[in-house]
Amino acid sequence: MPLKLLIVEDEAPILRGLLRKIKQFHTPFTDIAGASSAAEALETLRQHGADLVMTDINMPEINGLELIQTAKSEGLCSRFIILSGYDDFSYARDALRLQVIDYLLKPIDDDQLEELLTRLGQAALSEQEKHEAEEQEQEAFTEGADHDYVEKPEASRQILDFIEANYVRDLSLTSVAEHVGLHPNYVSHLFKKETGMNVLAYIQQLRVIKAKELLISRPSLPLSEVAMQTGFESQRHFFKVFKKHTNMTPRQFGDAQLPTKRDNH
The missing domain is CATH 1.10.10.60 (Homeodomain-like)
Structure with missing residues (x-):
């Protein structure tokens, strides 16, 4: 099952650059999409979900923190990275409260970003495999239990x-x-x-x-x-x-x- 990454950035040139760059990285994320606003991102998440969301923090109407809060409350995604052009402690503090995985300052270091996405992708794959194994085990147990119950x-x-x-x-x-x-x-x-x-x-x-x-x-x-x-x-x-x-x-x-x-x- 492909891992999905959603990048949310309201400045079109930055969004295009991030999409082009990340698609060239060698990470476990193979389904990479972009959204130019928090509202568009929420709509994408509701329709397709995502394994990781990387979002700008400073956006009009709905900012990145509000996007994360809404996505978490609706169970749309559980992993988030924040991008910010501001080294502002109040933003970082609010991000920590929302249990954001990382807080990256622009301009983003390519090697740092690739390493982070690789690590998070591998963790997501492991979690996915563990969940599938648990489901298979439960299914096998239920079938076995019904069979044994007759025998x-x-x-x-x-x-x-x-x-x-x-x-x-x-x-x-x-x-x-x-x-x-x-x-x-x-x-x-x-x-x-x-x-x-x-x-x-x-x-x-x-x-x-x-x-x-x-x-x-x-x-x-x-x-x-x-x-x-x-x-x-x-x-x-x-x-x-x-x-x-x-x-x-x-x-x-x-x-x-x-x-x-x-x-x-």
Whole structure:
């Protein structure tokens, strides 16, 4: 996919010179276009996008900084170089706020410009390749997950059985996935599809249920022991999770069971 560079300059001779010069450079940018105003540049960006915009800062009606701000807010481009004939710190400061990559003073040094465009072009290509690889990986995973889902209907039951038998241990998505011999991403996808919950949320909910059972069946058991026997990493963590699920502390829950137990005798 060709890399696009848009040069924005309101002085026609300078724009023509920049276009001619940059097209002769050996950089990764192969689609190089020009715009003679910020309004024209925005229209070009909305229609065709760009991987990098190099813009003059001092232009009538809409200046370079306003162009960058608008382009960023609309998601039209994320890389910008500013060209300026003024060594004015206020311009540079505003450019920094907009996270502009570089601020070049006219007249521009050809070697410096070619080196900068080469570096930015290579970075853009790497980012493009990384994005494409991530998309392909996600696509392959989705296809693989759907295929495996048909082939491994017993996987969900294996996962649930393993969690039920080992909830006291320090379980993680990775350890569950290793037990059933599947990729963690697939386990997460499958488990959510089957239960409507992610693995860690299910483990947490199961521990709270087991803690409730202990609080009812063994009311004299210290809360630190209840936490340990139900897989919580600490008594403090146990209190926090239990209250989140029940709107009561473990002690309040235990006390609430006492009248019911008396009524049963």
